[in-house]
Amino acid sequence: MAEHYSSFTEGGRLWLWQRITAAFLVVVLAFHFFLLHFVYHADEVTFGLSAARMQTWTYYSLMVLFLITATFHGVNGVYNALINQGLTGTKRQVVKWTLVVASGILLVQGIRTANAWAGIGVF
Amino acid sequence: MSTQPPQQQSEEPAAEQSADAESTPAAQQRREDKKAADREARDKRQAEEAEREAKANEDTREIKVFRYDPEVEAKQEPRFDTFHVPFTKGMTVLDAVIYARDHFDPSLTFRHSCRQAVCGSDAFFVNGQQRLGCKTQISDLEEPIRIEPLPHQDVVKDLVVDMDHFYEEMEAVDPYFDPDETPDGELEEQRQSRANREKVKMSTRCIWCGACFSSCNIAAGDNEYLGPAALNKAYRFAMDDREGDAKTQDRLETIEQEHGVWRCQTQFSCTNVCPKDIPLTEHIQELKREAVKKNLKFW
Amino acid sequence: MYEHDVVVVGAGGAGLRAAIAADEAGADVAIVSKLHPVRSHTGAAEGGINAALRDADSWEDHAYDTMKGSDYLGDAPAIETLCQNSPYEVIQLEHWGMAFSREDDGRVSQRPFGGLSFPRTTYAGAETGHHLLHTMYEQVVKRGIEVYDEWHVLDLAVTDEERPEDRHCHGVVGYDVATGEVSGFKARDGVILATGGPGQAFDHTTNAVSCTGDGQAMAYRAGVPLEDMEFIQFHPTTLPSTGVLISEGVRGEGGILYNKDGERFMFEHGYANNDGELASRDVVSRAELTEVNEGRGIEDEYVHLDMRHLGEERILDRLENILHLAEDFEGADGLEEPMPVKPGQHYAMGGIETDENGETCVGGLYAAGECACASVHGANRLGGNALPELIVFGKRAGYHAAGKEMEPAEIETGQRGEFERATVDSPVELGEPGSLGDAVADGGAVAAGGSADADSVIDTTVETARQRIDELLNSDGIHHSEVRADVQETMTAKVNVFREEDGLKEALREIRQAREEYENVAVSDPSQTFNTDLLQTIETRNLLDLAEAITVGALARDEFRGAHWRAEHQERKDDEWLKHTLLSWNDGSPELWFRPVILEGEEKTYEPKTRSY
């Protein structure tokens, strides 16, 4: 280990994005919670209401962005935690790609749902 | 072991020592016989004396010390030994284990040297925290005092851990001053402002005790993580104005690789245990920001 | 067997500097040390390094102060070498990045220290030694110099010619602490001893537990004379409970000593009417003990050192670590109350006899640092003069051993040139106890390797060492710590700041007795792994030899000079005693002899004057 490490800044980029998404999430998550639990109470949620909101472009894009940031932040957080525990080699590659695929599915599924509400059409 | 007076009771029965059983040369045998004769009497005398002392000095402290020796059969299974050490004012954890070694069990093994918190040999895990034995007053601790080797490192024997991994990390950050040029005159100094010295001052105090490294959960998990002490060492040079810009860039590259600063999760346990009060987390955080600044040069 | 051009034993300031120098000179060098380098006791030095750096200062003044401080027992060539080279070496450290304290203009700070005519003690906070040690270790890492850390050197591999001056050192025997492996280290060009002081011969000392004078004892038994061993410096300000040192820096900054009655006794009782607290260490130590002995001590043990009047800001700026020391080790808050202090063993002026190039009388064997005696400190070392000694003479020894061209030394070593044989009136037989060849008690005198080739000398020595370890491990007997404690108590009680003839003789008797007891020591820990019990038992043997050497010197020298005070002889006897005491092991029956002091310097001769401060 005493030899030089190669300069590798990916760790730094991911670290920074984790903070940037966190800063974004603070606002959006708080808004999300507030809207869906306090403005509208949990038992009042229906398809219609959601659909009405989703048809607004601003709300739709905010939610999609919310989904993307949350997914990145959450999945990257998990990946990071695993590296901190010393995940290396093949195992690490496997975990990494599993997480990427899972995020992919999550995003696709999430966007399809949003589209269903927005009435854009589910592909 | 028969050399131990009654105060010392193992949590596990100590098996008979098998060391001097086989193949002793004849000449030596004679000599040993002679010595062995005195020995029993002496042991008894010592035991009595120690007991009397302990009785006279009712004020004893109970310490439980981790024992392990890969080679000695009775110690192959890790265990704790309990010792009752007479308390004196100002007694430190190091004093207590020295007493236990010199009076109860000479095979009790630990590193120590300076007795004044400068050599960094005696970082132990005392009552659940990394502390320097010589700098920890017994009177500040709850009894029984549990003394273990530093966690997350291989135990060599008793309280001695293998420090090689720690040293490797320390040496991986180019831990030496490397200016672009030195003044021409042999007697010419490289000037440094007071403010700049002040900035690096705390970081230069590290005594390589390894307490911080042992306390950090990331270092425990990720074997390649440079760890707080090595990052602090990098900070010490990166922030020194006397080194040139090119070298500073170099240093930032070293610390910002994957197993460098980014692994730090700001647990603060390193800062909490450092016997030299070095603000390690603060230094690591500053390095992170420097690295980000450097990478965001585009604006 | 490991093989290198130069083998440096010890990794304190002197050893590291020697290794760097040898490396610079192109040699393949290795450091062998029983502690990892950064654990060396050099790290404990607080006060600073003396160097004439400023225009208003000059190396000649530094030399004059050093000679005066030495009470005219230093050799002028050594002192002048020290003072001429110190500025270059200190600036070299600065170039290596050492974190010196700074002035407003960015230059390194200097402060006044006891016995100096100019504030030339260059410092890095109150932890100068720590910075010096780490800076040099960093350079060792940078150069990729091989370090065998936690290898305990047991013995020197020296040929066994009749006269030590004809012998040659081919290497050392090391013991790997982690595994118990015993192995030879062959040194093609030279062995440099840099093993530090013998402070553990006393029971109240500022020195580390590892300061057992191993190098001195090994060299002594190999035939190299020990020089001026009676001169032991007692530091006037150590904490009573642990011996932890409160730097002279406190007095340098203006700290004041008070007795029980609140008198500033250095002045009020006339111990040092000019310099007061800043008088040289021996003067202050004796003053304190006199106060205590005359009933003006606090708890009949110590006096008070007060720095509160300096103000919090100044204290925090310059003496911050003193606050921590007093708090952690004595429970005293230096900002709120005076700190208790008493004298403690601190430094050994004497040691392995060397010349200005670090060479001993045995071929291929060098010594530098506290274990050596080129004689710069004479009868008393000035504060801040040891660290420059490490770097100046460490470097010279490194260069010389690596074969770099150097001026021939002026100081002679061994029984050559001018010297006289002497005897000492000892009440008991000195030296080797028991029968020769008793492997347990034997510290490994001269290797019986013959003067054959290097490899066979080393092999024989390794074999002897293995045997000795086997015996220690496989026999039954007393524990060494009893013997060690006895000797330490004897030394502190009888060979302390105040020395009386009867006490010294009594001490010799007790040391003899300890030597006899030592014949029965055994190691009870059977392990090969990290067997500190074994190593300390071996160290204790070294302490016995050194305790005896110190006491013999003290008994022989019937005068009062520097740190050496004799009850019956209250004056400095320049007619009789301007000479060094030397003690040769002489294959087990120590021989005392003398060599005149060299007072002729490069340009002037130093005239002995009364040492008053």
Add this chain to the structure above:
Amino acid sequence: MSQSYNRGTIESFGRWREFSAGMWAWIFHKFTGWVLVGYLFTHIAVLSTAIEGAEMYTNTIVTLEGLLLVRILEVGLLAVAVFHILNGLRLLLVDLGIGLESQDKSFYASVILTGAITVASVPTFIAGAF
């Protein structure tokens, strides 16, 4: 993989008693983070019933929200989210080097605030469940 060292069963697991604020914060943040990712996945899974049509979605939601257990879990989720947000803010400040000396106080503040917000939200969350 993680360092190989083995002290047998004798090793002290009492460490946590000596954990300080920063360490607890790290553990809680980890825990809450993982819960949140877990929830994110379930959440999308539940919501995606909307793809099957309005009926299906509204039914699912109404059934779920009608369960007391779900409501209680939601309170837990709120607590988890609030802690993660507050401590996340604390971490962001730490990353900016702000208030490092009071990092322990800010952790305690996060915990207390989380508690307060959670308790205060219980009525809103439980509303209509009975």
